[in-house]
Amino acid sequence: MRLLWVYAHPEQRSLNGSLRDEGLRALREHGHEYQESDLYGMAWNPVVTGDDFCHDPRTRLSILDESERAYRAGRLSDDIRVEQRKIEWADTLVFQFPLWWFGPPAILKGWFDRIFVQGFAQGVTDPDTGRTLRYGNGGLAGKRAMVIVTVGANSATTGPRGIHGDVDEILFPLQHGTLWYSGMEVLDPFVVTGVNRLCSAGFPALAQELRRRVLSLPTSTPIPFRAQDSGDYDEHLVLREEHAPGQTGLKVHKRI
Amino acid sequence: MRLLWVYAHPEQRSLNGSLRDEGLRALREHGHEYQESDLYGMAWNPVVTGDDFCHDPRTRLSILDESERAYRAGRLSDDIRVEQRKIEWADTLVFQFPLWWFGPPAILKGWFDRIFVQGFAQGVTDPDTGRTLRYGNGGLAGKRAMVIVTVGANSATTGPRGIHGDVDEILFPLQHGTLWYSGMEVLDPFVVTGVNRLCSAGFPALAQELRRRVLSLPTSTPIPFRAQDSGDYDEHLVLREEHAPGQTGLKVHKRI
Numbered sequence: 001m002r003l004l005w006v007y008a009h010p011e012q013r014s015l016n017g018s019l020r021d022e023g024l025r026a027l028r029e030h031g032h033e034y035q036e037s038d039l040y041g042m043a044w045n046p047v048v049t050g051d052d053f054c055h056d057p058r059t060r061l062s063i064l065d066e067s068e069r070a071y072r073a074g075r076l077s078d079d080i081r082v083e084q085r086k087i088e089w090a091d092t093l094v095f096q097f098p099l100w101w102f103g104p105p106a107i108l109k110g111w112f113d114r115i116f117v118q119g120f121a122q123g124v125t126d127p128d129t130g131r132t133l134r135y136g137n138g139g140l141a142g143k144r145a146m147v148i149v150t151v152g153a154n155s156a157t158t159g160p161r162g163i164h165g166d167v168d169e170i171l172f173p174l175q176h177g178t179l180w181y182s183g184m185e186v187l188d189p190f191v192v193t194g195v196n197r198l199c200s201a202g203f204p205a206l207a208q209e210l211r212r213r214v215l216s217l218p219t220s221t222p223i224p225f226r227a228q229d230s231g232d233y234d235e236h237l238v239l240r241e242e243h244a245p246g247q248t249g250l251k252v253h254k255r256i
Numbered sequence: 257m258r259l260l261w262v263y264a265h266p267e268q269r270s271l272n273g274s275l276r277d278e279g280l281r282a283l284r285e286h287g288h289e290y291q292e293s294d295l296y297g298m299a300w301n302p303v304v305t306g307d308d309f310c311h312d313p314r315t316r317l318s319i320l321d322e323s324e325r326a327y328r329a330g331r332l333s334d335d336i337r338v339e340q341r342k343i344e345w346a347d348t349l350v351f352q353f354p355l356w357w358f359g360p361p362a363i364l365k366g367w368f369d370r371i372f373v374q375g376f377a378q379g380v381t382d383p384d385t386g387r388t389l390r391y392g393n394g395g396l397a398g399k400r401a402m403v404i405v406t407v408g409a410n411s412a413t414t415g416p417r418g419i420h421g422d423v424d425e426i427l428f429p430l431q432h433g434t435l436w437y438s439g440m441e442v443l444d445p446f447v448v449t450g451v452n453r454l455c456s457a458g459f460p461a462l463a464q465e466l467r468r469r470v471l472s473l474p475t476s477t478p479i480p481f482r483a484q485d486s487g488d489y490d491e492h493l494v495l496r497e498e499h500a501p502g503q504t505g506l507k508v509h510k511r512i
Binding site: 010011013014040046047048049050060061063064100101102103104105106107109110112113116135152156157159160161162163164165166169170172173174176177178181196226228233236237238239244248249250251252253 | 266267269270296302303304305306316317319320356357358359360361362363365366368369372391408412413415416417418419420421422425426428429430432433434437452482484489492493494495500504505506507508509
């Protein structure tokens with residue numbers, strides 16, 4: 001593998017830091033190449049502004065158009081281009097973060113906001129049909145991604161009928177709406193629940209399971225999200241009646 | 257009303273800017289008080305660091321504990337305390353943003369990450385029972401909140417079986433996991449879809465509808481999310497079998 005590990009935790013001396021170290025050690029031991037984007041360590045700026053693409057502040061900012069023009073002209077700001085090159089280099093991406101308010105920390109959310117611009121990870125079109133490629137195809141097609149997330153709440157409360165909502169569906173905006181959208185295959189997330197009550201005796205088993213998951217990234221079966229071009233959606237991109245008939249909710253976008 | 261309008265868009269000369277202006281004008285015309293947090297205008301820093309709570313960098317950072325201690329001692333950083341005072345002042349909150357990668361822009365995500373600390377918006381306990389108050393009760397109980405969001409995709413693709421996922425469920429981490437979690441009643445969101453294809457002729461009707469929604473904030477019926485203390489959940493905070501029997505997915509956390 002050529003793996004990019006994106007790490008979004010403010011403390012290295014944390015459960016997250018230890019798990020990241022373990023994952024990278026496993027990669028080294030098995031001869032895989034990797035790069036790391038330690039977002040706190042890099043002091044990553046997560047806020048999209050016109051400065052990302054040399055916007056003239058006297059004119060109205062149009063993010064989609066201007067970011068695409070700047071991307072194509074190689075004029076995106078340097079920090080964005082460095083990250084895009086890492087993504088292009090990688091065949092596999094890992095995103096590791098603590099779940100804060102049921103989403104990624106701002107520093108990671110803004111990594112996507114700034115880097116996944118039109119022309120790179122979205123708005124990529126089929127040269128023959130002109131159709132926009134997404135959900136299983138697109139700018140990042142051919143790559144694989146996995147989310148590693150630590151959650152304070154326990155597994156019951158983040159389960160299918162737990163009060164916080166099923167963590168798989170909580171991760172839908174990231175796993176489906178961002179990673180799968182841009183063409184990547186998404187592996188089952190590595191979710192560690194109850195971290196506020198985890199004691200150090202539990203770490204070795206967790207580390208072992210993480211190593212197993214990281215090393216099996218090339219061969220694991222991805223989440224069976226439906227592809228835009230699978231035929232499952234009609235011409236308005238609404239799921240056809242014969243699939244998950246009578247059902248609604250985020251889970252209809254997975255083939256069972 | 258005493259309303260706090262949190263605005264998270266990088267361009268004032270935008271559909272979002274015009275809608276915000278219209279909403280604030282309606283409030284003025286009807287004698288309501290308001291404050292605005294224009295996050296881009298304020299150059300809001302969305303990244304949680306130990307500096308938020310005078311963390312000693314030689315020791316391991318424990319965000320929950322340290323932020324709670326700093327909150328109780330009045331030692332959170334000034335920018336956080338200013339925002340907390342605005343929230344305390346307000347009886348109604350509006351959060352306005354463009355949907356980026358199926359979530360709020362990083363600058364808004366980090367507003368919650370930094371401000372909604374333990375003791376203020378989470379981890380507030382009942383003084384009699386010691387039980388943690390959340391979902392319909394808690395630090396921000398008694399306030400009302402509404403999300404205003406603009407979406408590039410159209411209403412079909414963000415509908416109940418649309419390819420992007422039902423926008424109501426896409427907003428679950430914010431509306432349920434953040435606003436309702438901290439005790440606020442959440443009104444139906446004001447969702448503007450298809451904004452990339454909206455022409456200016458459509459604006460007056462949109463503005464009129466926004467005015468109506470803003471002025472009816474005190475009297476509208478909130479989203480019927482289930483309260484933690486409703487009895488709908490068992491002692492493990494899992495939804496009891498008699499409610500939404502046999503169903504899973506985020507929608508089970510609403511009473512129909």
